[in-house]
Amino acid sequence: MAYIPQGQLVPRNFSTSTxxxxxxxxxPKHLDHFEKVLFAWEGEETTKWIADADGKRFPQxxxxxxxxxxxxxxxAGLKKVSNRxxxxxWETVWDIRFFYGGTKLQARxxxxxxxxxxxxxxxxxxxxxxK
Numbered sequence: 001m002a003y004i005p006q007g008q009l010v011p012r013n014f015s016t017s018t019x020x021x022x023x024x025x026x027x028p029k030h031l032d033h034f035e036k037v038l039f040a041w042e043g044e045e046t047t048k049w050i051a052d053a054d055g056k057r058f059p060q061x062x063x064x065x066x067x068x069x070x071x072x073x074x075x076a077g078l079k080k081v082s083n084r085x086x087x088x089x090w091e092t093v094w095d096i097r098f099f100y101g102g103t104k105l106q107a108r109x110x111x112x113x114x115x116x117x118x119x120x121x122x123x124x125x126x127x128x129x130x131k
Contacts (some may be wrong), residue, residue: 004100006042012101017110024090027078031071031092038105040064067096067107073121074111077118096122 002008020034039050043060051057074094081091095109109120 005046010100013099014101015097015099016096017097019093021096022092024092027080027090032076034071035066036099037063037066063127066103066125067129068125069096069109069120071109073118073120074109077111077113082084088101101119 004016004103022031030086037128039061041047041050041061043058047058047060049058050061070092071092074092077092077094079093080088082088091117092111094109097108099106104126105124105126107122109122111118111120
């Protein structure tokens with residue numbers, strides 16, 4: 001996940017992406033729904049963690065939104081892979097690209113099918129809308 005320092009101005013067309021990979025022992029017939037909460041760090045110094053060793057979330061961190069995506073379209077990009085021990089499995093690889101600089105955070109799903117770039121929608125639900 002990319003981090004943007006607090007107070008940093010970002011250009012209108014600025015984006016970051018995070019890659020996700022899922023492995024399956026057998027070829028799936030469908031893929032699951034993906035959901036992830038994004039957090040903002042409001043502390044003075046940067047951190048790699050959102051919680052302490054006991055699992056208690058730091059008070060400087062707060063959820064800002066949830067992203068949701070239907071992963072069904074990336075099924076076409078599924079690849080059969082063999083590891084170095086000869087074990088075969090199926091793998092999906094996709095990115096979530098976030099767009100900043102507008103009036104609200106936007107995102108999209110990105111993946112490849114036979115080296116062709118594909119895109120799909122992602123819902124960005126502000127935390128305030130979930131209350």
